[in-house]
Every structure is written in structure tokens, then in C-alpha cells.
Amino acid sequence: MTPSQQHEDGMPINEQLREEALSWLVRSNDPAFTDWEAFTSWLEQSPAHADAYHELASSERRLMPLLHELEPAPAKQAKPVRRWAIAASLAIAGLVGVIVGAPALSSEAYETAAGQTRLIRLAAADEMILNGSTKVVVSGWSRRDVRIEQGQALFRLAGKDGLEVRSGDLEIVDIGTIFEVTRDGSTNRVVVADGAVMVDPSAARLTLRAGQQVQARDGATRLMAQAAAADSVGSWQRGQLIYLEAPLSDVAADLSRSTGLAFSTTSAMGARRFSGTLSIAEARRDPAALGPLLGAPVRPAGTGWKIGEGS
Numbered sequence: 001m002t003p004s005q006q007h008e009d010g011m012p013i014n015e016q017l018r019e020e021a022l023s024w025l026v027r028s029n030d031p032a033f034t035d036w037e038a039f040t041s042w043l044e045q046s047p048a049h050a051d052a053y054h055e056l057a058s059s060e061r062r063l064m065p066l067l068h069e070l071e072p073a074p075a076k077q078a079k080p081v082r083r084w085a086i087a088a089s090l091a092i093a094g095l096v097g098v099i100v101g102a103p104a105l106s107s108e109a110y111e112t113a114a115g116q117t118r119l120i121r122l123a124a125a126d127e128m129i130l131n132g133s134t135k136v137v138v139s140g141w142s143r144r145d146v147r148i149e150q151g152q153a154l155f156r157l158a159g160k161d162g163l164e165v166r167s168g169d170l171e172i173v174d175i176g177t178i179f180e181v182t183r184d185g186s187t188n189r190v191v192v193a194d195g196a197v198m199v200d201p202s203a204a205r206l207t208l209r210a211g212q213q214v215q216a217r218d219g220a221t222r223l224m225a226q227a228a229a230a231d232s233v234g235s236w237q238r239g240q241l242i243y244l245e246a247p248l249s250d251v252a253a254d255l256s257r258s259t260g261l262a263f264s265t266t267s268a269m270g271a272r273r274f275s276g277t278l279s280i281a282e283a284r285r286d287p288a289a290l291g292p293l294l295g296a297p298v299r300p301a302g303t304g305w306k307i308g309e310g311s
Contacts, residue, residue, distance in 0.1 A: 115260025262304025
């Protein structure tokens with residue numbers, strides 16, 4: 001980035017602000033960093049703060065295609081160099097000749113079948129747990145970029161490194177937290193159990209805290225935080241599905257992922273709201289028994305199960 005670069009609104013990035021953003025970028029990627037509340041407060045002070053920070057953070061993503069074209073080669077150094085320090089240097093100086101750590105930029109895909117779960121180690125003590133029928137791609141410096149192609153992923157992060165998650169065209173930036181991201185078709189849902197995330201940092205800059213969620217289709221121009229059951233995050237790991245005013249279309253998708261059976265709703269029932277707790281084992285054993293809980297019949301339909309009357 002150079003002093004002459006501008007935001008999309010035409011305003012130049014202030015040199016001091018850029019230095020502050022770089023300081024936060026480096027500090028927040030230090031394994032010893034703990035001052036997440038101050039970092040969140042700084043981001044929320046002004047839209048320009050988030051713009052400056054994420055301009056630096058996204059520089060890595062813009063450099064990735066160019067680095068992939070280079071032939072990675074081991075580099076001998078007198079001292080170990082942290083990947084985040086290299087990324088910060090590249091973002092400021094615009095250099096691409098240094099390719100130390102470039103192999104970490106290669107992407108890796110992970111998938112689960114319906115009814116299956118899988119634990120993925122990201123970096124340090126950070127974990128990503130995939131629910132059934134899920135596909136994600138992990139890439140970036142120290143595996144800090146995750147793309148949800150379909151399904152549901154639970155993130156348990158130690159708050160020592162920044163993490164960026166994309167679900168369709170929705171971007172989520174972790175601020176040290178436990179949260180869940182779900183993608184069904186072109187609909188994305190983010191629910192936070194602990195800590196906070198920032199959704200759409202380059203535009204809406206919506207901060208979600210524990211007990212909040214956002215749901216949006218690809219292309220949505222307005223994001224709104226809503227109340228959520230914090231204990232619903234990752235509840236499928238405990239054999240339960242927990243809901244607070246969730247549409248039955250979401251319930252059907254979650255049941256399909258978690259039981260390995262195919263659930264769907266009739267057109268009339270998809271938008272009906274449900275609050276309560278479902279047992280995955282019981283749903284798998286006797287899907288029809290869900291009817292009284294959901295307030296609608298659950299009946300065989302082809303190779304799966306349909307919630308509601310009609311089609």
C-alpha cells in the first residue's frame with residue numbers, strides 16, 4: 001500500500017491510521033496477545049479504522065495468486081521469521097520476492113458425509129469441527145483463511161491469531177471466539193456462542209456477540225443482528241439441535257446434516273418458526289416422532305422425510 005492509495009469513497013488512507021492498523025495487525029497475530037476488547041473497541045471507533053485494518057489483512061489474499069506462480073524453495077535464515085510478520089511486511093512494502101512460508105498458502109479441501117463429523121486443526125490450539133454434508137477449503141498464512149462451500153462448521157479459537165471465514169459472499173472476521181457458520185444453498189447463517197465476530201468488515205461492519213446471529217442470502221445489502229440461543233452453537237456435537245425461533249427450513253437442513261437422513265419441508269411449512277430442542281439419535285431412530293414437537297406431521301417422502309402436509 002502506498003500513501004497515494006484511496007478507499008472506494010475516494011478518501012486517502014491517513015498515514016497515522018495506517019500505522020495504527022499495522023500495529024493492531026501485528027499485535028493481534030502475536031500468540032501472546034490478549035487485549036481483544038481494546039482491539040474491538042478500536043475497530044468500532046470509526047469505519048475508517050476497520051477499512052484500514054482489513055485493507056492490510058486482505059493484502060495477503062491479493063498476493064496469493066502471484067505467490068502461487070513462484071516456485072517455492074526453502075530459505076535459510078539466521079533467525080526464524082513469523083509468517084504474520086512477513087505478511088505485514090509484504091502488505092506495506094508491496095514486495096513479492098520474499099516467499100518464505102509460501103507453501104502455507106496452498107489450499108486444502110475437507111469434506112464430510114451426511115451424519116458424519118470431523119475435527120480439523122487450524123493452527124496452535126484452534127479447532128474447526130465439521131458437521132455432516134459439509135465441504136470447506138482452508139488456505140492462507142498458517143491456515144487462517146476458511147471458505148465454507150456448503151454445510152456447517154463450528155470454530156473454537158484461542159484468540160491468538162486472526163481468522164477469516166467466507167460463506168458465499170459473506171465474510172466473517174474472528175475477534176477471539178466460539179462461533180458457527182452454516183451455508184445452505186445460497187443462504188448463510190452465523191451464530192456466536194462466545195466472544196465476537198465482525199461480519200462484512202468492508203461494508204456493513206456488523207459485530208455479533210454471544211447470543212446473536214445473522215442470516216443472509218448471497219447478495220444481501222442489509223445485515224441485521226438477531227437474538228440466538230448461544231447454547232445452540234455446536235449442539236450437534238452433544239447429540240442435540242437447539243433452536244430459538246428458527247424457520248423449519250433450517251431445522252430440516254440441520255436434521256439432514258446431523259442424522260444422515262434426507263429431511264425437507266413443504267412450501268407452506270418452510271417459514272414456520274420453531275423453538276426447542278431435538279435429539280439427533282431419536283430423530284434418526286423414528287423421524288415421524290418429531291411431528292408433535294415440530295407441530296406438523298413428519299411423513300415418508302421418496303427416500304427421505306417431509307415436514308408438513310401437501311408438497
